[in-house]
Amino acid sequence: MKKQSKFLYKTVEDKTIVWFENSNEYLVLENNTADILKRLSKGIPVKEIAEALSKKLAVPLDRTFDFIIDLEKKIYVPKSNKEPEIVNDYRDIEKPKSYEFIKFYKVNNVVFKVSYLSEKELSHVHPKFAHLVIDNTTNFDYEFDVFINNKFIFLIVDKKLIGAWSSKNIHYFQGKFSMQFIQKIHHKEEDEWMGVFHASAVSNEKKSILFLGDSGNGKSTSLALLQAKGFTCLADDFVPMDVEKREVYSFPASISIKKSSLETLLPIYPELETTAEYNFTRLNKIVRYLKPNNTNYFNHLPCNDLVFIKYEKDAEIACEKISKIEAFQQLIPDSWISPKLENAQVFLDWFSSLNCYRLTYSKNEEMIATVSKIFSDEL
Structure with a gap:
């Protein structure tokens, strides 16, 4: 064996x-x-x-x-959650000679040129980063090419093939695109990241808190509400953490707002009324994107608290510490953790030091007050 x-x-x-x-x-x-x-x-x-x-x-x-x-x-025969491997090196695939859409995204002082073959490729990436678009320029730092060929979506970065994914694995492509993005922004290679969490990260400029929970529980809505009260959106949906500092790093994607949250957020963010709407049939959700209030996408802050948050109509506010084992079993399935031994050890050490909470609420002001207490270590 x-x-x-x-x-x-x-x-x-x-x-x-x-x-x-x-x-x-x-x-x-x-x-x-x-x-x-x-x-x-x-x-x-x-x-x-x-x-x-x-x-x-x-x-x-x-x-x-x-x-x-x-x-x-x-x-000794464990289940593997590895990303499907590419079974072909695709050396016979030619890069397109022209692209229908070319976008330039500026993250602080870093400029990305991203070329999309058609509207289909554009739809997989651009909506989350539209707020970063600048006018066409001949000066850029990094160049990404995205195109579909033979039912596979390809990603090329600075003329190097990063990978190709089938239509069933678009989420893997999106994850790899985002990983390449943060590597360039923060000048860290993939093995310098401890992991990436499917969460929302909010900060008070001194430290950060991660909101976790099933889709529809209110992670992004809570983040948007806190942003309106002066807290900072560090990242939404894709939350990277490094090995060296064990800190959450900023990711410049917009906050995804589900249609069901519009009634709550429109009085605070009237711009959502005319924001483009995207129907993701695979995920069974309709979303609009809200610009984050982050002014420094190079920012990174420590994280000592995980909060499994849930909006529940008419629920009394409740915030309690939960077992770390329960939190771990909910955290891992939606996370990418570095496969490098040294990084896995850092992850385990970091996780064992965390405070883990479950927060259920129905009144926004009570949620905001409770999160403020977590930030100030009053719970």
Whole structure:
């Protein structure tokens, strides 16, 4: 049986989080189970481990033996959440000679030239970054090319092929585009990032808080409400965090506002009335985009708090600390965590130090007051 090459272990509360290097997968295990895994990884024979476990738990040897064999099979053939690999190097694909749309985006003093073959390619990227558009210029720092060929969408950055994705995996393309974007903005290569979280990040200019939760729970709406009260939008939907500083970095995409939130936000942001509307049938949502109030897209701040936020009609305000294990199991499925061993260790150390909350609300002012208390460490 092929063994995993390396593991990382982190005891959090009464469980052990285990990371597998070969698959970049995380599992939450009982401490006894994690101890068995540690012994297996050291090459200790199954029989010897089973005998020790049988004595410790006072159960028959055949039961502990079968348990360890079953565990070994499950552990060493973990599910993989890896991005689908490209099965063709596409050297026979020619870059288009002309593009229908060419956009220039300025992020602080960094200028990107992005060429889109047609309106279809444009729709996958441009709406989130339209607020960054500047007039055409011959002076730019980085050049991106986006085109569809043979049902695959291609991304070329500074004349280098980054990858190609099928129409079923557009979200992987969008993630890679965003990753290339932040690498250029913040001058950090991919292995210098600890991870990227599907969350909303708000700051008080001293530190940041991450809002998490299922789609439709109100992450972006809460972010927009807080922005109107003087807090800063660091990032929405795509929240990058670096390894060196363990800080949340600014990402310049707009805040995505669902149609169901317009009634709440239009009195605060009247510009949403005439903002273009986008229907994402794959995600079953209709959104408009709100410009973030961030004036420094090079900004980065520490994050000590995760808040699983949920708007619920007529609910009484409730904010309580939740177990880190519960928070971890909700955080991981929608996150990209670096596959590099050293970075995974930084992630586990950072996560174990966090405060994790669940915030349910129906009244906006109460939500804002509660978030203010979290920022000031009053909860």
